[in-house]
Amino acid sequence: MNFLSLFVLIPLLTIGGLFCTRNLKQIRWVVTINASLLLILAVGLVFAFLGERAAGNTAEMLYTAGMVWYAPLNIHYAVGVDGISVAMLLLSAIIVLTGTFVSWKMEFLQKEYFLWFSLLTVGVFGFFIAIDLFTMFMFYEVALIPMYLLIGVWGSGKKEYSAMKLTLMLMGGSALLLVGILGIYYQSGATTMNLLDLAQLHIPGFAQRWLFPLVFVGFGILGALFPFHTWSPDGHASAPTAVSMLHAGVLMKLGGYGCLRVAIYLMPEAAHDLSWIFIILTGVSVVYGAYSAIVQTDLKYINAYSSVSHCGLVLFAILMLNRTAMTGAVLQMLSHGLMTALFFALIGMIYGRTHTRDIREMGGLMKVMPFLGVCWVIAGLASLGLPGLSGFVAEMTVFIGAFANPDTFHRVFTIVACTSIVITAVYILRVVGKLLYGPITNSHYLQLTDAVWYERTAVVVLIACIAGIGLAPLWLSDVIQNSLLPIVGQLAGR
Amino acid sequence: MDYSNFINLKEELSLIAVVLILLLYDIFGSKRSLKYFQPAACLLMVAHIVVNIMPETAASAFGGMYVDTAMGGIVKTILSIGTLLVFMQANNWLKSEQTIIRRGEFYILTLSTLLGMYFMISAGHFLLFFIGLETVSIPMACMVAFDKYKHISAEAGAKYILSAVFASALALFGISLIYGTAGTMYFADIPAHITGSPLQLTAFIFFLVGLGFKLSLVPFHQWTPDVYEGAPTSVTAYLSVISKGSAAFVLMTILYKVFTPMLAQWQAVLYGLIIATITVGNLFALRQTNIKRFFAYSSISQAGYIMLGVIGGTAAGMTGLVYYVLVYMLSNLAAFGVISIVEHRSGKTTIEDYNGLYATNPRLSFVMMIALFSLAGIPPFAGFFSKFFIFAAAAEQGFYILVFIALLNTIISLYYYLRVICAMFINKNDAPVAAFRSDNYTRLSLLACSAGVMLLGILSIVYTKINLFGFGI
Numbered sequence: 001m002n003f004l005s006l007f008v009l010i011p012l013l014t015i016g017g018l019f020c021t022r023n024l025k026q027i028r029w030v031v032t033i034n035a036s037l038l039l040i041l042a043v044g045l046v047f048a049f050l051g052e053r054a055a056g057n058t059a060e061m062l063y064t065a066g067m068v069w070y071a072p073l074n075i076h077y078a079v080g081v082d083g084i085s086v087a088m089l090l091l092s093a094i095i096v097l098t099g100t101f102v103s104w105k106m107e108f109l110q111k112e113y114f115l116w117f118s119l120l121t122v123g124v125f126g127f128f129i130a131i132d133l134f135t136m137f138m139f140y141e142v143a144l145i146p147m148y149l150l151i152g153v154w155g156s157g158k159k160e161y162s163a164m165k166l167t168l169m170l171m172g173g174s175a176l177l178l179v180g181i182l183g184i185y186y187q188s189g190a191t192t193m194n195l196l197d198l199a200q201l202h203i204p205g206f207a208q209r210w211l212f213p214l215v216f217v218g219f220g221i222l223g224a225l226f227p228f229h230t231w232s233p234d235g236h237a238s239a240p241t242a243v244s245m246l247h248a249g250v251l252m253k254l255g256g257y258g259c260l261r262v263a264i265y266l267m268p269e270a271a272h273d274l275s276w277i278f279i280i281l282t283g284v285s286v287v288y289g290a291y292s293a294i295v296q297t298d299l300k301y302i303n304a305y306s307s308v309s310h311c312g313l314v315l316f317a318i319l320m321l322n323r324t325a326m327t328g329a330v331l332q333m334l335s336h337g338l339m340t341a342l343f344f345a346l347i348g349m350i351y352g353r354t355h356t357r358d359i360r361e362m363g364g365l366m367k368v369m370p371f372l373g374v375c376w377v378i379a380g381l382a383s384l385g386l387p388g389l390s391g392f393v394a395e396m397t398v399f400i401g402a403f404a405n406p407d408t409f410h411r412v413f414t415i416v417a418c419t420s421i422v423i424t425a426v427y428i429l430r431v432v433g434k435l436l437y438g439p440i441t442n443s444h445y446l447q448l449t450d451a452v453w454y455e456r457t458a459v460v461v462l463i464a465c466i467a468g469i470g471l472a473p474l475w476l477s478d479v480i481q482n483s484l485l486p487i488v489g490q491l492a493g494r
Numbered sequence: 495m496d497y498s499n500f501i502n503l504k505e506e507l508s509l510i511a512v513v514l515i516l517l518l519y520d521i522f523g524s525k526r527s528l529k530y531f532q533p534a535a536c537l538l539m540v541a542h543i544v545v546n547i548m549p550e551t552a553a554s555a556f557g558g559m560y561v562d563t564a565m566g567g568i569v570k571t572i573l574s575i576g577t578l579l580v581f582m583q584a585n586n587w588l589k590s591e592q593t594i595i596r597r598g599e600f601y602i603l604t605l606s607t608l609l610g611m612y613f614m615i616s617a618g619h620f621l622l623f624f625i626g627l628e629t630v631s632i633p634m635a636c637m638v639a640f641d642k643y644k645h646i647s648a649e650a651g652a653k654y655i656l657s658a659v660f661a662s663a664l665a666l667f668g669i670s671l672i673y674g675t676a677g678t679m680y681f682a683d684i685p686a687h688i689t690g691s692p693l694q695l696t697a698f699i700f701f702l703v704g705l706g707f708k709l710s711l712v713p714f715h716q717w718t719p720d721v722y723e724g725a726p727t728s729v730t731a732y733l734s735v736i737s738k739g740s741a742a743f744v745l746m747t748i749l750y751k752v753f754t755p756m757l758a759q760w761q762a763v764l765y766g767l768i769i770a771t772i773t774v775g776n777l778f779a780l781r782q783t784n785i786k787r788f789f790a791y792s793s794i795s796q797a798g799y800i801m802l803g804v805i806g807g808t809a810a811g812m813t814g815l816v817y818y819v820l821v822y823m824l825s826n827l828a829a830f831g832v833i834s835i836v837e838h839r840s841g842k843t844t845i846e847d848y849n850g851l852y853a854t855n856p857r858l859s860f861v862m863m864i865a866l867f868s869l870a871g872i873p874p875f876a877g878f879f880s881k882f883f884i885f886a887a888a889a890e891q892g893f894y895i896l897v898f899i900a901l902l903n904t905i906i907s908l909y910y911y912l913r914v915i916c917a918m919f920i921n922k923n924d925a926p927v928a929a930f931r932s933d934n935y936t937r938l939s940l941l942a943c944s945a946g947v948m949l950l951g952i953l954s955i956v957y958t959k960i961n962l963f964g965f966g967i
Contacts, residue, residue, distance in 0.1 A: 070879075070954045072810065072961045073886060134882070138873045145872045148912060152920040160916060164909065171908055175901035178882070182889035182897065 002065040003041075004079040007089065007125035008139075010037050011118045018115050028104065031114045035097040038125070042093035049086045050479070060196060060486050061131060069135075074192050078132035083483030084330050085128045087476065088250075088257060091337045092124050094465055095249040098458035099242035102345050105352075106154070106240075113154055116146040117242065124250050128257070133181050133193040137174070140258070143251055144170045147235070147243070155238040166235035170222055177218030177258075183211045184266060198266055199490060205269055212270035215263040216278060223255025223315050224308045225278070226285040233292075236304035241348025244300065248307045249341035253333045256314040260326065260487065264318060268490045275319045276409065282319060283413045285312025290423035294430070299350070299357040302431060303343045306383065309420055310336040316417055317398040320410065323481060323488045325401025328394055330480045335382070335390035335469060342379045342462040346372055349455050350435075353448045359431055364440035369450040373436045375459050380428040382466050385421055390469035395421065397477065499555035502562055505546045505570050506612050512538045513605045520598030528598075532585050532935070535601045539578040547571055549963060554618060558680050561618030564963040569743045569816055570612055576736045576823045577608055582939035583831045584728035586838045592643055600640060603633040604732065611740035615747070620669045620679040623744070627665065627704070631658040634737065638725040650724025657707060657717040665704020671697035672752075681751045688755040698753060698760065705748075708741035709797045712770040719778075722790035727837055730786055731830035734793040739819040742797070746804045746815055754967050757807055764805045769899055771798030776906040783844050785833055788910070789826070792869065795907060796822055802900060803884045806891035809964035814884040816960050821868065821880040821950055828865035828943035832858050835936050840927045845914055850923030855930070859918045861940045866911040868947045871904055879951035 014034040021027045052062055066078030081089070099117070106113050123143025130136040144167065151163035184190075187207035190198055203211065221228040232252070236244045264271045289309030296302045310332065317329035349372055350365065351357050366373035382389035385396075402414040440446060451459065469476060500507065516535055523531070549564040549571075581601065588597045610629025617623035635658060639651025673679050675694050676687035688694060706714040722730045753760055775795030782788035800822070803815030835858070836851075837843050852859040868877030881904070885897045932940070950956055 070883075071958060072813070073883070138878065141873045141878065145867065149915070149919060152916060160920060164912060164916075167912065168905055168909055171905050172902075175898070175905060178885065178901055179889070179894060179898050182886055183894060185886075186890055 002063055002079070004045075004063055004065070004081060004129045006041055007038065007129055008122055010034060010041070011121040011125065014118045015115055015122075018111055018118065021111060024110055027110050027114060031100050031118070034118065034121075035093075035100040038121070039093040039097050042090045045081070046086055046090055049081065049083070050475075053479070053482070064131065064196075066132065066194070073134075074190070075134045076132045076192070076194060077135055078194050079129040080131045080196075081129060083479035084257065084260070087330065087334055087480065088128045088253060089125065091253070091334050092121075092128065092250045094461060095246055095337065095341045096121055098341060098345060098461055099245045101454045101458040102245065102348055103240070103242040104454045109153065113150070113240075116150050117246075120146040120150070120243075120246060120251075124246070124254070127254055131195045133184065133195060133198070133262070136195075136258075136262075137177060137181055140177070140254060141174055143254065144174065147239075147247065147251075150243045151235060151239045154240040154243070156240070157238045158234075159238040162234040162238035166231040169228065169231040173218045173221030173228070175218075176214045176221075180211050180215035180218055180262075183207065183214070187211065195261065195265070199486070203267060208267040208270035209273065212263055212267045212274055213277075215267070216259055219255045219258035219263065220278070220315060221255070223252055223259065224285060224289075224311045225255075225315060226281050226288060226308075226312065229285060229289070229308045229312075232308055233301050233304040236307065236344070237298060237300040241344055241351075244344040244348075245341040248304070248344060249337040252307065252311050253314075253337055256311065256318060256329060256333050259315060260318050260329065264321070265487045265490055268493075271319075271321060271491065275321060279316065279319050279410070279413055282312045282316040283416050285309065286316055286417045286420045287423070290420040290427070293427040294423065297358050297360055299347045299359060299431070299435075300344070302359075302427060303340060303347060306343075306424065306427070307336070307340050309424065310340070310383075313395070313398060313417065313420070316413075317402065320402045320405060321491055322401055322404060323484050324404060325398055326484050326487065327477050327480050328397030328399075328401050330484075331390070331397055331469070331473070331477060332394035334476075335394040335466070338462055338466050338469070339379060339382050339391060342375070342459065342466065343383070345455075345458055345462065346376050346379060349451060354442075354445065359434045361441065362435050362445075363438040364436070365445065365448075366436040367440065368445055368448045371450045371456065372459075375463060376436060377432055378463055378466070380432050382470070384425045384428045388467070388470045390466045390473075393470055393473040393477075499560075502553045502555040503560065504550070505567065506609065506616075508542050508545050509574075509605060509609050509612060512542050513602055513609065516598065516601050516605070520602065531597060531601075532581075532588070536578060536581055536935075539574065539581060543571060543574045543578065546574070558682055559619040559622050560616050561681070562616050563747075563965075565812065565816065565960075565965065566615045566743075566747070568960060568963060569615055569740070569819070572816070572820050572823065573608060573611060573736050573740055576739070576827060577604060577732070579827045579831075579939045579943065580604070580728055580732045580736070582935040583731065583827070583834050585935040586835060586933060587726055587728055590838075593640070596640070600637065603637050606633040607637070608736070611736070614740060614744045617744075618681050620672070620681075623748075624662075624666060624669065627662055627708075630708075630737065630740075631655070631662060634658070634733070637729045637732070638721055640729060641726050644724075646724040647726065650721045653717055653724075654721045661704045661707030661714070664700045668697045668700030668702075668704060671700065681748070684752045685754045688753065690756045690759060694756070695759060698756060699763070701748075702745075702760075702763065705741055705745045706767070709738055709745065709801075710794050711767050711797055711801070712774040712794065715771070715775070715794050718794055719787045719790040722793075723784055723786045727786065727830060727834040730789070731827055731834070734789065734830070735819075735823040735826045738793065738797060738800075739823055742800045742804075742815060742819060746812060749804060750807065750812070750965070750967050757967065761805055761807070764801060765893075765896060768798045768801045768805065768896065771795065771801065772900055772903045776903050776910075779910050780906070783846065785843055785845050785848070785914070788845060788914075789829065789833070792907065792910070793826065795903065796826075796869070798903075799881065799884060799900060802888045802893075802896070805893060805896070806887050807967045808887060808891065809966040810883075810890060811887040812966065813957070813961045813964035814880070814887040816964075817957050818880040818884050820956070821876040821947070824943045824946040824950070825865045825868040825875075825877055828861050828940060828947060829869070831936055831940045831943065832862045832865070835932050836927055839930045842927055845917055847927060848914060848917040849921040850926035851918040854926050854928060858932070858940075861944050862918060863915055864944050864947055866914055870908045870911040872908075874948070874952055876947050876949075876951035879957070883957070
């Protein structure tokens with residue numbers, strides 16, 4: 001056990017603490033402390049990690065620690081981080097903090113709400129620190145199940161349907177994954193479930209070819225891989241704001257992260273042979289998601305489809321199997337995580353005031369809530385890839401990396417995926433125009449107020465991070481690139 | 495006669511002592527002293543468990559008729575713990591007006607079936623096995639019909655005894671064919687004579703049907719929903735975990751020990767049975783409205799998962815099975831504890847009646863939720879771990895497709911388990927089950943079950959301990 005386990009212990013203690021709370025004030029204290037501690041820990045980890053690397057420590061994973069859990073099956077509780085997981089941990093901590101602030105005015109059953117929210121946090125953080133396949137898988141499932149109740153109880157719209165659909169589809173993914181994990185373990189003849197050790201072993205070619213699709217689709221379902229993305233729009237639209245933020249912002253990244261860390265890393269041969277199938281699917285995700293966003297009228301649906309498109313790009317970039325594109329994939333995960341969280345937060349705030357999410361019924365909101373309006377524009381610009389914001393950095397890196405593949409197939413699909421930028425611009429600008437400008441359609445909107453302190457905190461933090469990545473991407477991409485070396489090495493040495 | 499043999503029957507003897515003490519107490523106890531029957535029964539069970547908790551070394555008695563293995567000892571302890579939990583949950587029901595005069599019988603009958611299971615588990619000879627099987631079946635039918643003034647319970651009793659007797663007859667026929675071909679009924683001697691001839695295959699099938707009935711494997715499951723629905727809830731709980739758990743273990747030991755040379759054949763048979771059991775159980779559970787019927791079908795599909803531990807024929811499979819039975823027992827007893835108390839206090843037994851339960855009885859809803867999540871195999875509850883281990887045991891032997899089908903079924907099962915959770919937590923109800931306080935016995939048993947479900951997975955010690963004693967073919 002080392003300090004990485006704190007990422008799991010803190011939310012667990014929070015759950016215990018929540019059981020002891022008696023009123024709303026105490027609940028808020030507990031969850032705020034939880035989120036702040038996690039953020040402090042994550043920032044501390046970033047500096048510690050950078051320090052280690054600067055000092056010349058080139059080990060693949062830092063701060064590794066483990067203890068035997070189930071000896072008969074060689075299952076360990078093993079943790080460790082590299083640059084990618086550090087970045088994802090920081091992202092998760094930021095979104096948990098902002099999500100907590102966004103949920104400040106939760107109306108009923110607050111204790112239970114934060115209980116499940118913290119359990120979700122446990123799963124997410126646990127997944128990113130784990131380097132043992134079993135531990136990783138366990139945390140992955142821990143993160144899935146609170147979603148059902150979070151959406152079902154606190155959601156809106158056709159929430160039971162969405163919650164059930166989301167849970168069952170994601171559990172379907174985890175079923176594929178479990179077969180994949182068992183297959184990896186037994187086919188490689190391993191005596192450990194530790195990822196680093198498994199990577200040293202060679203999984204026989206045939207086994208790789210049937211295991212790779214299982215694992216990739218298993219994680220891909222969470223990463224909104226076409227045609228398994230349908231849980232995402234319904235789920236995100238029905239979920240309460242903070243849950244949408246955490247789910248689209250972090251949980252969907254579990255998919256991309258898992259594909260990279262497990263599917264590509266452990267099965268490089270199959271990745272080379274079979275990537276074309278998934279490139280086609282993710283290409284469809286990217287373009288189809290963007291087109292779908294154009295025709296939606298519900299703000300949350302627009303953003304959910306936009307997430308499908310952006311997360312599709314993450315998987316697309318991973319499948320390009322080169323270092324630049326994969327760096328772009330990780331950057332895109334971060335960028336999309338922050339961006340989509342910002343969008344969902346803003347949607348929640350606007351919905352809380354106008355009580356509608358239908359863009360046809362809204363207009364001229366810039367006049368009554370300028371702060372939220374400006375933030376919306378910034379988020380939109382980041383989403384369509386304006387230089388200086390995170391979206392640009394990520395997408396540029398992805399497309400440069402993708403186009404570096406010399407063959408026609410990859411290049412054609414890169415161009416196809418590129419068109420999504422234009423389509424994104426269409427739906428973003430359409431929403432900005434309808435929502436923020438034009439005449440005020442409903443006189444009752446004139447009484448609406450702008451954001452209050454806890455809302456502003458959440459929004460400003462997210463925008464600062466988006467701009468931070470956009471303006472100074474180099475340190476981040478350096479860290480990511482170096483951490484991708486082992487994976488690229490696996491691909492080269494197949 | 496060599497009386498030292500009896501020392502090996504320590505577990506059975508101590509159980510017989512418990513039965514006899516309770517029997518005498520029930521007959522000769524004054525009306526006032528009988529008030530303490532429930533605590534006395536529970537304490538005696540605790541004492542029985544404590545005395546036998548240390549797994550003993552392998553030993554045999556009566557010339558190999560009775561064979562004790564360490565793993566058998568563990569299973570016996572698990573079953574005794576389950577019985578104790580059932581006793582605690584049954585208190586409410588037994589105290590009611592119609593049953594209070596017959597209360598003692600319930601404990602004695604239950605313990606008699608447990609004794610039968612003990613003998614089945616330790617049998618080294620088909621005769622002893624069959625005596626055990628019958629010792630289980632006949633008192634069990636009385637238990638199912640315990641609420642005899644209720645039409646549905648009496649009917650369930652009749653259904654149970656008829657199917658049970660029929661199944662026993664088939665098993666006995668199978669045993670006789672084995673005796674005919676092998677010339678011996680000792681487990682240790684039979685494998686040498688097993689050739690996999692058509693006659694032996696027939697014998698095996700008949701035998702399997704007999705035990706398949708106990709386990710309610712599809713297609714021998716037809717009695718299950720009716721009996722589960724009709725029987726008193728505590729008896730249903732007992733049937734669904736203790737009876738099923740013991741039958742699963744016994745089937746496994748006999749397949750491992752006796753039918754070893756027919757490995758390929760019985761694997762093929764089990765392959766089909768598992769798929770049918772899991773799928774049919776799940777699909778029928780989808781549309782149930784009565785919660786006891788619902789759990790009947792859920793337990794049918796769970797039996798299919800349990801059989802996944804058998805099919806590999808390995809030590810890991812045995813460990814997985816025993817661990818699975820333990821976890822399944824705790825989860826199911828937690829669920830049945832809630833069902834039992836809700837039924838007793840409000841008389842409500844449909845899933846719709848559970849709408850809005852969280853608003854009035856949050857703790858019970860939490861226990862139920864934990865139990866359902868564990869049954870569905872959701873971490874961090876123990877059910878996740880037990881499912882993983884049993885899948886791993888099957889995958890190790892290359893049954894990837896079977897594991898995959900089973901996993902797809904877990905998604906279906908998640909759907910219907912979530913339906914109950916949806917009812918309790920999400921659905922609104924104008925007339926929910928009124929808030930009530932449970933009695934201490936129920937509370938303690940629910941606490942024990944939920945603690946077990948939450949901790950057994952995270953703390954690996956129980957699994958590792960069980961793993962020490964597993965044996966394969």
